[in-house]
Amino acid sequence: MEHWLQLMWDSLGSLLWAGLVFTIPLTLITFVLGLLLGLVTAVVRLFGPRPLVAVARFYVWVIRGTPLLVQLFVIFYGLPSLGILLDAFPAAIIGFTLNVGAYSSEIIRAVISSVPKGQWEAAYSIGMNWRQAMSRTILPQAARVAVPPLSNTFISLVKDTSLAAAITVPELFQAAQRIVATTYEPLILYIEAAIIYLVLSTFLSTLQGYLERRFARSGGTLEAQT
Numbered sequence: 001m002e003h004w005l006q007l008m009w010d011s012l013g014s015l016l017w018a019g020l021v022f023t024i025p026l027t028l029i030t031f032v033l034g035l036l037l038g039l040v041t042a043v044v045r046l047f048g049p050r051p052l053v054a055v056a057r058f059y060v061w062v063i064r065g066t067p068l069l070v071q072l073f074v075i076f077y078g079l080p081s082l083g084i085l086l087d088a089f090p091a092a093i094i095g096f097t098l099n100v101g102a103y104s105s106e107i108i109r110a111v112i113s114s115v116p117k118g119q120w121e122a123a124y125s126i127g128m129n130w131r132q133a134m135s136r137t138i139l140p141q142a143a144r145v146a147v148p149p150l151s152n153t154f155i156s157l158v159k160d161t162s163l164a165a166a167i168t169v170p171e172l173f174q175a176a177q178r179i180v181a182t183t184y185e186p187l188i189l190y191i192e193a194a195i196i197y198l199v200l201s202t203f204l205s206t207l208q209g210y211l212e213r214r215f216a217r218s219g220g221t222l223e224a225q226t
Helices: 002-047 050-065 068-082 088-114 117-125 130-167 172-183 186-218
Strands: none
Touching: 002 050, 002 088, 002 130, 002 172, 002 186, 050 088, 068 088, 068 130, 088 130, 117 130, 130 172, 130 186, 172 186
16 A cells, blocks of 8 residues: 555656646647637528538537547548658647537537627627627627536546547656556556546536526626616
């Protein structure tokens, strides 16, 4: 038992460092980029011309219909066959961004569609154009509804970053694999990695609850703001 505890303590620094330098930045970068991509995709599908709508639909269909691990392999191992060489970290950013963008676009599209039509009409009636109505009236209301599902997407992304180990990104899970290769103690190291992921997910779940309560208090309807 003491051997296990000592091994976990000795490896804790390496695992936390890998999480701090690779897992957390990878999660934050890809979520922000994926959210922006998802917003653009959702707006195109709702309001864009038919050719762009078809492109957006095809993108969402492909990403949602194929495993994330396969997407990462295509980007990192497949694209070099076409002469496109990417380092592991940029390849992971592209893969996770495309994945988050597809799933978040469906969430954003749904919450924008859920805003009552009367809110559009009210915005136009006070002189707003489409862009102003979207940014000042529709999106604030949609954001309140989108917080829970987007937070769940973010929490899932934290755990999904472990797949980046398959394309040699030295994030938290791969750090655990490397230590296992030298200590031959997979049970201890993988449990320790799981505990770190659990702590991160618990913290994010608590933050999600705070955001939900704050948005619930802030309201968000046009009538409340005017």
